[in-house]
Amino acid sequence: MAEEMTQEQARIEPSSGVRAVAREELSKRRIWVPLIRVAVIGGFLGLWEAASTWWMEPFLISSPSRIVNSMIQGFQSGDLMHNTWVTFQEIAIGFPVGAICGIALGFSFGRSKNLAEIFEPIIIALNGIPRTALAPLFIVWLGIGLWSKVGVVFLLTFFLNFFNTYAGMRQMDQEYVDLARLMGAGRWKLTFRVILPAIAPYMFTGIRTSIPFSVIGAIVGEFVAATEGLGFFIRMSAGLFRTADVFVGIIVLMFMVIAMDKIAEMIERKALRWQARTDHVTIQG
Amino acid sequence: MEQDDPLSESGIVTLETVVREPGANAPVIKVENATKAFLTPDQGAMVALQDINLDIPYGEFVTVVGPSGCGKSTLLKLIAGLTPLSGGRILYQGAEILGLNTKVGYVPQESKLFPWLNLEENVAFGLDKKRYPRQQREQQARHFIKLAGLTGFEKYYPAQLSGGMGKRASIVRALAYEPPVILMDEPFGPLDAQTRMILQDELLKIWEQKRQTIVFVTHDLVEAVALADRIVVMTHRPGRIKDVLRVGMKRPRDIFEIHRQDGFDRAYGRLWNIFRHELNIKRA
Numbered sequence: 077m078a079e080e081m082t083q084e085q086a087r088i089e090p091s092s093g094v095r096a097v098a099r100e101e102l103s104k105r106r107i108w109v110p111l112i113r114v115a116v117i118g119g120f121l122g123l124w125e126a127a128s129t130w131w132m133e134p135f136l137i138s139s140p141s142r143i144v145n146s147m148i149q150g151f152q153s154g155d156l157m158h159n160t161w162v163t164f165q166e167i168a169i170g171f172p173v174g175a176i177c178g179i180a181l182g183f184s185f186g187r188s189k190n191l192a193e194i195f196e197p198i199i200i201a202l203n204g205i206p207r208t209a210l211a212p213l214f215i216v217w218l219g220i221g222l223w224s225k226v227g228v229v230f231l232l233t234f235f236l237n238f239f240n241t242y243a244g245m246r247q248m249d250q251e252y253v254d255l256a257r258l259m260g261a262g263r264w265k266l267t268f269r270v271i272l273p274a275i276a277p278y279m280f281t282g283i284r285t286s287i288p289f290s291v292i293g294a295i296v297g298e299f300v301a302a303t304e305g306l307g308f309f310i311r312m313s314a315g316l317f318r319t320a321d322v323f324v325g326i327i328v329l330m331f332m333v334i335a336m337d338k339i340a341e342m343i344e345r346k347a348l349r350w351q352a353r354t355d356h357v358t359i360q361g
Numbered sequence: 362m363e364q365d366d367p368l369s370e371s372g373i374v375t376l377e378t379v380v381r382e383p384g385a386n387a388p389v390i391k392v393e394n395a396t397k398a399f400l401t402p403d404q405g406a407m408v409a410l411q412d413i414n415l416d417i418p419y420g421e422f423v424t425v426v427g428p429s430g431c432g433k434s435t436l437l438k439l440i441a442g443l444t445p446l447s448g449g450r451i452l453y454q455g456a457e458i459l460g461l462n463t464k465v466g467y468v469p470q471e472s473k474l475f476p477w478l479n480l481e482e483n484v485a486f487g488l489d490k491k492r493y494p495r496q497q498r499e500q501q502a503r504h505f506i507k508l509a510g511l512t513g514f515e516k517y518y519p520a521q522l523s524g525g526m527g528k529r530a531s532i533v534r535a536l537a538y539e540p541p542v543i544l545m546d547e548p549f550g551p552l553d554a555q556t557r558m559i560l561q562d563e564l565l566k567i568w569e570q571k572r573q574t575i576v577f578v579t580h581d582l583v584e585a586v587a588l589a590d591r592i593v594v595m596t597h598r599p600g601r602i603k604d605v606l607r608v609g610m611k612r613p614r615d616i617f618e619i620h621r622q623d624g625f626d627r628a629y630g631r632l633w634n635i636f637r638h639e640l641n642i643k644r645a
């Protein structure tokens with residue numbers, strides 16, 4: 077506590093030499109990793125193009141060049157844009173609402189033993205239903221338009237977020253809550269400064285695992301009955317043997333998932349800055 | 362998490378905490394026949410503490426020593442109201458503790474800093490917005506961070522601090538908001554001898570200014586004597602109070618020369634006698 081013991085204060089700034097070595101190692105890896113990656117992807121695309129040119133029917137497997145063409149056409153005609161927008165809307169409503177409801181319920185279950193005891197078996201039973209099988213029912217209930225798909229997206233998102241948040245609540249260290257309360261934390265402070273941050277890693281796991289499922293929900297809904305949307309677009313294109321368009325739809329969906337995950341990852345990184353991050357467990361070397 | 366806090370909410374204990382009462386002989390904490398049993402893994406009962414009686418007057422520095430597993434941590438948890446009693450009762454300022462006792466500060470055996478808050482936020486956690494306006498909050502946090510020798514690490518997260526640094530931070534987190542009673546569970550346990558002495562010295566200095574009531578668990582006999590007004594000696598399972606020794610050393614004390622101070626040898630000798638007795642029993 078006295079001045080003498082502040083040895084740590086003399087923080088060791090790595091000498092420029094040390095840093096240069098570290099940076100060099102890093103940059104060596106930075107060059108190699110994407111280089112190999114690009115080679116793998118390029119090889120795959122080349123093989124695909126070759127296969128469709130010489131060995132297989134293009135209408136079965138299409139080809140990268142055909143897909144690029146279709147995509148450009150699709151965007152130019154505005155058709156693809158429109159279908160993408162429709163699907164995006166379904167997810168943009170269903171996903172956040174599902175995630176928030178799931179997190180809220182998981183949180184309440186963790187806070188209230190009674191609630192958990194009454195409803196846990198029911199929730200687990202409901203979870204046993206293959207949820208995509210409910211999609212036709214949603215069409216019956218909510219119509220052929222936007223809301224039936226929002227319903228399916230909600231359902232798929234909700235349970236994953238619920239279970240992860242609830243798992244987080246159950247493993248929460250009671251001692252943190254006790255300490256905070258001893259230090260005079262009220263309900264509000266306890267929730268936002270202690271419990272939510274403590275379970276945040278679980279919440280983010282829920283959010284990030286539910287992202288692809290929310291997209292699956294939208295597509296399944298559109299497969300069942302729809303007049304627009306990427307799921308509708310894919311189904312219709314397949315029916316007309318426009319294989320390239322099928323791939324275009326799949327690729328757009330893929331990018332949708334990637335974009336959502338990147339955004340979630342960014343927020344997660346910010347929110348979980350406090351965690352000592354291990355990217356890879358080092359076993360050797 | 363669910364249980365409410367009857368003490369603060371029913372207003373039995375007033376919010377304005379009294380550190381030094383005029384009638385300073387009245388105990389701030391009174392433990393009456395406290396018993397605590399735990400459920401064992403095979404559904405039996407294990408008595409951790411049995412018939413504990415203890416009065417702690419205002420402003421006293423009490424140390425608790427005893428073999429590992431004798432229930433020292435459990436005793437602190439009972440006083441803080443973190444776990445319910447199996448029998449007997451504990452009074453805080455004459456009122457029975459029925460829920461969490463928010464008048465006590467608690468330094469747990471592991472540091473238990475909130476990993477998601479940085480050092481500064483951790484230390485300032487107990488500083489109530491109403492009692493401390495923003496500027497004062499910051500000032501107070503800074504002051505205590507400096508006391509812990511952690512200036513410069515304000516923005517560090519607990520995962521980025523060493524074990525000893527975390528321990529120091531955890532101690533000042535409890536000191537910073539100045540609760541009238543502080544319970545410390547082997548706070549200097551994992552520290553090296555040098556750091557330990559410096560912290561003991563610093564703790565005594567703070568205590569001599571503020572005269573908060575401190576209950577301090579330790580397994581180090583020298584530490585127990587050096588800090589205490591009274592030493593509570595506990596026996597092995599089931600934990601009982603074997604003896605309470607008064608340490609007759611003058612204050613302020615010089616931690617670094619504690620062995621040479623008048624009364625140290627006598628107090629230590631008595632404490633050691635009790636312990637030696639315990640050892641003999643075990644050998645027989």
Ligand SMILES: Nc1ncnc2c1ncn2[C@@H]1O[C@H](COP(=O)(O)OP(=O)(O)OP(=O)(O)O)[C@@H](O)[C@H]1O
Nearest residue numbers: 399400409428429430431432433434435436470580
């Ligand atoms: N939550 C619990 N459930 C069951 N048994 C417990 C629990 N907490 C403590 N005990 C038991 O109570 C006894 C006393 O534990 P306690 O932690 O109070 O010991 P201690 O005196 O603090 O020991 P140490 O010096 O090693 O910290 C031990 O035998 C322990 O097994």
Ligand SMILES: [Mg+2]
Nearest residue numbers: 433434470546
């Ligand atoms: Mg203990």
